[in-house]
Amino acid sequence: GWTYAPAPESAAIADVKDRYLPFVDGAFVEGRGDDFATYNPGTAETLATVSQSTTDDVDTAVAAARRAYDEVWGPMSGAERGRYLFRIARGLAERARELAVLECLDNGKPIRETRDFDVPTAAQHFFYHAGWADKLQHLGLGQAPRPLGVAAQVIPWNFPLLMAAWKIAPALAAGNTVVIKPAETTPLSVLVLAEVMADAGLPPGVVNVVTGAGDIGSALVNHAGVDKVAFTGSTAVGREIQRSLAGTGRRLTLELGGKGANIVFDDAALDQAVEGIVNGIFFNAGQVCCAGSRLLVQEPVAEELLAKLEARAQTLRIGDPLDKNTDVGAINSPTQKAKIDELVGSGADEGAQVWRSSCPVPERGWYVAPTIITGTAGSMRVVREEIFGPVLTVETFRTPDEAVAKANNTPYGLSAGVWTEKGSRAMAMAGALKVGVVWDNTFNRFDPAASFGGYGESGFGREGGRAGMAAYLEDAS
Numbered sequence: 339g340w341t342y343a344p345a346p347e348s349a350a351i352a353d354v355k356d357r358y359l360p361f362v363d364g365a366f367v368e369g370r371g372d373d374f375a376t377y378n379p380g381t382a383e384t385l386a387t388v389s390q391s392t393t394d395d396v397d398t399a400v401a402a403a404r405r406a407y408d409e410v411w412g413p414m415s416g417a418e419r420g421r422y423l424f425r426i427a428r429g430l431a432e433r434a435r436e437l438a439v440l441e442c443l444d445n446g447k448p449i450r451e452t453r454d455f456d457v458p459t460a461a462q463h464f465f466y467h468a469g470w471a472d473k474l475q476h477l478g479l480g481q482a483p484r485p486l487g488v489a490a491q492v493i494p495w496n497f498p499l500l501m502a503a504w505k506i507a508p509a510l511a512a513g514n515t516v517v518i519k520p521a522e523t524t525p526l527s528v529l530v531l532a533e534v535m536a537d538a539g540l541p542p543g544v545v546n547v548v549t550g551a552g553d554i555g556s557a558l559v560n561h562a563g564v565d566k567v568a569f570t571g572s573t574a575v576g577r578e579i580q581r582s583l584a585g586t587g588r589r590l591t592l593e594l595g596g597k598g599a600n601i602v603f604d605d606a607a608l609d610q611a612v613e614g615i616v617n618g619i620f621f622n623a624g625q626v627c628c629a630g631s632r633l634l635v636q637e638p639v640a641e642e643l644l645a646k647l648e649a650r651a652q653t654l655r656i657g658d659p660l661d662k663n664t665d666v667g668a669i670n671s672p673t674q675k676a677k678i679d680e681l682v683g684s685g686a687d688e689g690a691q692v693w694r695s696s697c698p699v700p701e702r703g704w705y706v707a708p709t710i711i712t713g714t715a716g717s718m719r720v721v722r723e724e725i726f727g728p729v730l731t732v733e734t735f736r737t738p739d740e741a742v743a744k745a746n747n748t749p750y751g752l753s754a755g756v757w758t759e760k761g762s763r764a765m766a767m768a769g770a771l772k773v774g775v776v777w778d779n780t781f782n783r784f785d786p787a788a789s790f791g792g793y794g795e796s797g798f799g800r801e802g803g804r805a806g807m808a809a810y811l812e813d814a815s
């Protein structure tokens with residue numbers, strides 16, 4: 339079984355190297371572009387420099403992935419592929435402490451989260467998908483399911499290691515090879531994952547990691563040598579990718595933004611709901627696609643719930659992500675912080691009331707204190723747009739139908755939470771909400787066996803579970 343690594347201490351900062359290289363065809367090689375810096379959001383200082391890939395490097399990586407697919411990984415038996423995945427999972431577990439520190443420093447999220455969630459869940463994804471590799475033909479995914487070929491994967495900065503595991507593990511289990519591009523602000527943990535994969539003996543070219551920003555992401559997803567594209571990121575970029583891939587015959591899955599509703603009925607266990615709401619919007623400082631960013635509360639309990647919620651939010655400690663006592667860490671980049679501040683400002687300008695925790699916030703680094711916005715109207719930007727920060731909007735409702743109407747009144751459709759002691763009501767709500775995942779009396783629970791994905795502008799395709807495997811197979815449905 340999995341045991342958590344001992345709590346990391348700041349001394350582990352020594353694990354961070356000065357400079358990182360892309361991983362292509364089984365080796366860490368210089369990119370042909372200029373170096374770029376990645377920052378520690380907790381202090382706003384440079385954390386490391388990274389050698390940048392060019393479009394030529396993307397060509398090299400795709401060619402390596404193609405060769406590895408044709409010659410090694412495609413022909414390999416599922417059982418053998420599974421053994422590599424198990425080795426990668428164990429390698430992640432062995433380096434859990436180092437990865438937790440690195441992820442904390444590069445992303446800005448609290449060490450408690452990277453230690454207890456990001457890193458163990460990434461390892462779980464490899465363990466889970468390792469088990470699929472030799473069983474595909476038994477599970478109704480076609481007679482002898484065929485992989486798609488070379489998968490191009492572009493991932494965001496909010497769960498760098500976990501998103502990489504989430505994408506790479508099913509691709510490899512199904513027999514595909516991979517070229518992946520991490521986000522430009524958080525490339526480090528994915529490059530350490532490449533080291534773990536190399537140490538596991540993964541044949542050269544099976545997984546390649548290219549580095550850089552959107553231009554390299556675009557070159558990768560539009561590369562003619564790619565058979566499948568998996569993207570997680572903003573709705574705007576997802577739309578652009580879908581447009582540019584139209585008519586190419588390349589398979590595409592998109593996991594985009596969200597505006598999840600957390601719906602609290604008057605019969606809910608309110609203290610438990612408060613914990614779920616706090617987790618739903620302040621976990622990873624709200625930089626979560628499935629965040630519960632809109633609280634919908636039934637009128638009779640609205641006042642009581644809000645008082646409890648503000649009192650609880652006031653107890654959250656904001657600050658140094660490496661401190662084990664920190665609840666809310668830093669925002670990943672100054673751009674994201676500016677976006678959050680601008681949206682909260684728009685709420686105030688449009689007449690909403692903004693409550694903010696008075697917990698002191700460090701002077702250096704990019705922080706936003708937990709924020710709750712009341713007195714909102716459905717037309718306000720704070721209610722309609724994805725804020726992607728520790729900012730909760732509050733609306734009230736009278737009837738279940740009104741709750742459903744308000745929850746569904748968004749172009750997104752990724753997640754929702756329902757808080758009620760009445761099972762029949764929870765089931766009815768789950769059926770009526772147009773979202774990919776509904777949590778009942780809990781929030782932000784993930785399991786590699788459960789498929790995850792959205793409706794509408796939250797994208798299409800599922801990741802995890804059987805549906806996630808099908809997304810990497812030719813004749814599966």
Ligand code: TXE
Nearest residue numbers: 493494520521551552555556571572575594595627724726
């Ligand atoms: O996302 P981008 P950004 C939302 C969230 C956030 C906003 C902007 O609301 O505030 O998007 O974030 C790569 N072709 N989400 O600007 O640009 C890019 O290099 C191919 C929600 O950081 O979409 C990075 O690797 N790739 C989301 C990745 O796409 C391109 C998580 C994501 O960056 C590209 C992230 C292009 N044209 C943001 N342009 C979620 N679903 O959780 C950029 N990239």
